[in-house]
Amino acid sequence: EAQVTQNPRYLITVTGKKLTVTCSQNMNHEYMSWYRQDPGLGLRQIYYSMNVEVTDKGDVPEGYKVSRKEKRNFPLILESPSPNQTSLYFCASRKDTGELFFGEGSRLTVL
Amino acid sequence: AQSVTQLGSHVSVSEGALVLLRCNYSSSVPPYLFWYVQYPNQGLQLLLKYTSAATLVKGINGFEAEFKKSETSFHLTKPSAHMSDAAEYFCVVTFWVRSQGNLIFGKGTKLSVKP
Numbered sequence: 001e002a003q004v005t006q007n008p009r010y011l012i013t014v015t016g017k018k019l020t021v022t023c024s025q026n027m028n029h030e031y032m033s034w035y036r037q038d039p040g041l042g043l044r045q046i047y048y049s050m051n052v053e054v055t056d057k058g059d060v061p062e063g064y065k066v067s068r069k070e071k072r073n074f075p076l077i078l079e080s081p082s083p084n085q086t087s088l089y090f091c092a093s094r095k096d097t098g099e100l101f102f103g104e105g106s107r108l109t110v111l
Numbered sequence: 112a113q114s115v116t117q118l119g120s121h122v123s124v125s126e127g128a129l130v131l132l133r134c135n136y137s138s139s140v141p142p143y144l145f146w147y148v149q150y151p152n153q154g155l156q157l158l159l160k161y162t163s164a165a166t167l168v169k170g171i172n173g174f175e176a177e178f179k180k181s182e183t184s185f186h187l188t189k190p191s192a193h194m195s196d197a198a199e200y201f202c203v204v205t206f207w208v209r210s211q212g213n214l215i216f217g218k219g220t221k222l223s224v225k226p
């Protein structure tokens with residue numbers, strides 16, 4: 001089954017404790033991206049990757065890092081999380097014809 | 112600059128009534144347009160897409176959208192709302208498919224369906 005898998009789905013952490021949210025897709029898509037969803041602000045893009053070893057900033061990249069060492073994986077790293085990074089995060093991959101495939105989301109709370 | 116605007120953050124309709132969710136975009140080049148739906152506690156799913164083949168696009172669950180270049184609009188409609196249509200709907204614009212990495216999301220419209 002074609003899917004995008006994110007882990008963890010739910011996480012509560014404390015300020016400053018590094019964390020990684022993993023994202024994996026099994027559709028061989030070149031393009032992957034991360035979004036955060038906040039009430040009243042819709043989805044905002046954090047980082048995207050056009051292909052392996054190619055990443056670029058989206059609209060809200062501050063406080064986040066990504067890497068794309070292999071095509072299927074695109075982890076999101078929060079080196080020193082802060083409470084303003086409490087949010088619902090979505091990973092997505094994109095087909096060549098433009099459609100996005102989203103993961104189920106990761107709800108992060110930073111205390 | 113390119114942008115997308117969804118008019119109305121909340122829309123409420125009665126079951127069986129017409130659903131109309133509005134989306135307008137601004138662009139100097141031909142856009143690719145998408146509607147996604149997000150059910151509670153889930154990720155987004157593609158409802159339908161416009162990629163210049165036909166101006167009236169049919170999607171899943173009885174939804175359709177019409178691309179109107181003169182009005183720079185891509186409104187989503189469904190003739191008869193069902194309770195299961197209650198969700199949040201996002202209009203998304205991208206301007207190239209392969210070479211452009213960024214997509215622009217509307218802020219979303221939450222649809223409520225009253226019995």
